[in-house]
Amino acid sequence: MVTLKFLGGTKEVGRSALAISTKKSCVLVDYGVLIEREPGFPMHIPPKQVDAIIVSHAHLDHSGGAPIFYITGKKPLYATPVTIELTELLIKDFIHLSGYYLPYEYVDLRTMVESSIPVEYGKWVRVGDVSFKLLNAGHIPGSSQVLIEAEGKRILYTSDFNTIPTRLLRPAKYFKEELDAIVIESTYADQDHPNREALEKEFIEEVTEVVERGGTVLIPAFSVGRAQEVLCIFEHYQFEYPVTVDGMAREANEILLRHPKYLRDPKLLSSAISQCIEVGSWRDRRIAVKKPGVIVSPAGMLRGGPASFYLQKIAEKPYNAIFLVSYQLPNTPGRILLEKKIALIKGRQKKVSADVKHFDFSSHCGSTELKKALGSVKGSPKVFVVHGAEGNCEILAEYARQELGLEVHVPKAGDTFRI
DSSP: OOEEEEEEOSSSSSOOEEEEEOSSOEEEEEEOOBOSSSOBOOOOOOGGGOSEEEOOOSSHHHHTTGGGGGSSOOOOEEEOHHHHHHHHHHHHHHHHHHGGGOSOOHHHHHHHHHTEEEOOTTOOEEETTEEEEEEEOSSSTTOEEEEEEETTEEEEEOOSOOOSOOSSOOOOOOOOSBOSEEEEEOTTTTOOOOOHHHHHHHHHHHHHHHHHTTOEEEEEOOTTTHHHHHHHHHHHTTOOSOEEEOTTHHHHHHHHHTOGGGSSOHHHHHHHHHHSEEOOSHHHHHHHTTSSEEEEESOTTSSSSHHHHHHHHHTTOTTOEEEEOSOOOTTSHHHHHHHHOEEEETTEEEEOOSEEEEOOOOSSOOHHHHHHHHHHSBSOOEEEEESOOTTHHHHHHHHHHHTTOOOEEOOOTTOEEEO
16 A cells, blocks of 8 residues: 655645655655745654655746755765756755745755766665656656656656657657556646747747847846747847846856757757856946846746846836746736736836847746646546646536546645555
8 A cells, every 4th residue: 555645736836745654764856945935844744754755847836945954963865866956956045045035055955966876767766565657747958757666657747748849858758558547747738838839939930029029038037948948048039139148047058058858959059058148246247237138037926036136127118028938927027017017126016118028938838738648548537636726626516527437546745645
């Protein structure tokens, strides 16, 4: 018998965490944070109960709580090599920004990195009486789905996954073997994404139009994944105007170039990065906002990062534009800007004069792909729907129940199930 205990990421996007246990072993798959004013953590699990941690990918909503388990000791942490490096980069920055609220420090992160064991896709690893392997998830470089075998049961944890190829990444493959259980994300259960190529062309056209009228386009983008995807699109379409890159995206670029096997076209990204202007000082930032061109900068939801500085300079001029390319959680500055065209400028909430648009360059499956993923699996697996806000867990659960006739659960934090 295998026990699944959902510690977080239930009915929300953030603090993903799942404990998978047998009588002999306990493996923790992800232990992320919910990024608010004060970071939110998953339910506590005593570190002494956990034999190993698997991190599916570097984004903080899946990795940001993991250093807690290294405050008093060591245990193996498994992830792809590039995920280990990117996780260290993101958590270092997280400590820098949120240290006052965090229960761990840089030294605990260092212990975690020293305890990390790199695992390539497709290689089986054994932890006690639990075996697992990582499969490409197509979400960000190095992202993984986790296939677990224990007590004769097979469980797939999809984490965040994408079955559509992008300029940056090869897609995840649909899992077509027998399973006893599947834990599946539902971020976009309520919508499909637009055709990728048509969206790219529209994006390039709109950016070009703004720059050619003398404007600056701010593109707030996640440092890991989305920033590089945007750079690859500019390079693919041979965009001829200045593209400035700021913030942690620069360090992420260096890490990704060291791990080319996780990229769809390493030469495209390398060429894109070589064409960019990298910001190294405040002087560079002030220059960037004064000339027509593009600025790609974190944070993707406009919660801090250099993008907040650029917003102050760009938002009030009607010939400029702010093009959002990342998922915008409810109540974030990015979502408020998108829905109300309002932003915090010089300490006051003001109407934004610059163009504001969202381009759906998602790195998650849309509704059609999520349904196809569930329909592809053989057997009659129990389905657990997680990682969805605003009712999306329930939407995907209802489809699996009504159309596929499967046993489906939408867990709450703390719920335990036996397989």
